[in-house]
Amino acid sequence: MPAKHVRFASVSTAYPAGVPSLSHSVSSVPSSSGPHTPPFYTSKLPASHHGYSRPKHTRSQSYPIPIRVHNLLAYSHHPPINYDVSLSTSTITTSYRAISTNSFSEPAVYPPVSSLVIQISHLAWPISVQASFNGQYVTVNDVFSAVHRSLRTNATSSEYRAIPSKKDAEKVRMAYEMRYRRLRERHAYEAEKQQGMKRVDFLKGHTRFMGLSTSSHTGVWVLHLS
Incomplete structure (x- = not known):
């Protein structure tokens, strides 16, 4: 069975993000509190x-x-x-x-x-x-x-090798594959795959x-x- 490979891009890639398009009216939002006591x-x-x-x-x-x-x-x-x-x-x-x-x-x-x-x-x-x-x-x-x-x-090969267990490393690799495979458009699929593993994985x-x-x-x- 052929070995599975993970790609690592040579440069760090990050995309700009904008304000989401929400069109609701302004009012109060349900309040929630975290589990810790704030300073x-x-x-x-x-x-x-x-x-x-x-x-x-x-x-x-x-x-x-x-x-x-x-x-x-x-x-x-x-x-x-x-x-x-x-x-x-x-x-x-x-x-x-x-x-x-x-x-x-x-x-x-x-x-x-x-x-x-x-x-x-x-x-x-x-x-x-x-x-x-x-x-x-x-x-x-x-x-x-x-x-x-x-x-x-982008994550580096040394960061990937530093993952403490083979089981966790496999989960990270699977997350990387699932991320680019969910793209339906062929060019977007290939571009995302070529960019390699990222921290989100x-x-x-x-x-x-x-x-x-x-x-x-x-x-x-x-x-x-x-």
């Missing part, structure tokens, strides 16, 4: 925002408030966003009629930050997210775009976006996938 910061009272709950106190004074992730990004067993991270962000859909494209331009976390880091369990590559919408704060769309761009980066098929939760490190968020 606290000293800040002024936040302004009212579509993606965040209103604070209980109204006095204008400094006091500790938790950093909160936007509801579209919050970890949940039933996230409001339907997204396969192996695909372009243009494939994002939602079953909630209240979500609009404006929500994707809102701060990813509150208080807003100019950068943050996302870590995926069992993957060695942290994902750095920088503010791109206005240069001031990371938006919801910045997070989705950075995740997609990072996971589309190391997820071994667990590519459904489930949201972000806090980690034990300030500024670092954990991306959950299923």
Whole structure:
């Protein structure tokens, strides 16, 4: 039986991703919270925002408030966003009629930050997210775009060889094959195959976006996938 081969591209390839096309009206989005207790910061009272709950106190004074992730990004067993991270962000859909494209331009976390880091369990590559919408704060769309761009980066042969078990390596190889074989158009199929294995294949098929939760490190968020 002939041996199976995995291709590795000579250059790193990543594709730009844009804001998904959602046409629903703006309203509140169901709130969800992550499994960890968020760190606290000293800040002024936040302004009212579509993606965040209103604070209980109204006095204008400094006091500790938790950093909160936007509801579209919050970890949940039933996230409001339907997204396969192996695909372009243009494939994002939602079953909630209240979500609009404006929500994707809102701060990813509150208080807003100019950068943050996302870590995926069992993957060695942290994902750095920088503010791109206005240069001031990371938006919801910045997070989705950075995740997609990072996971589309080519893996190297040494990274593949570093997989701890043959069983896991086979699962990664199968994920790579399934990714290009799902393309129906011949030229797209061949182009995707020729580009070789990518970091997304190391997820071994667990590519459904489930949201972000806090980690034990300030500024670092954990991306959950299923």
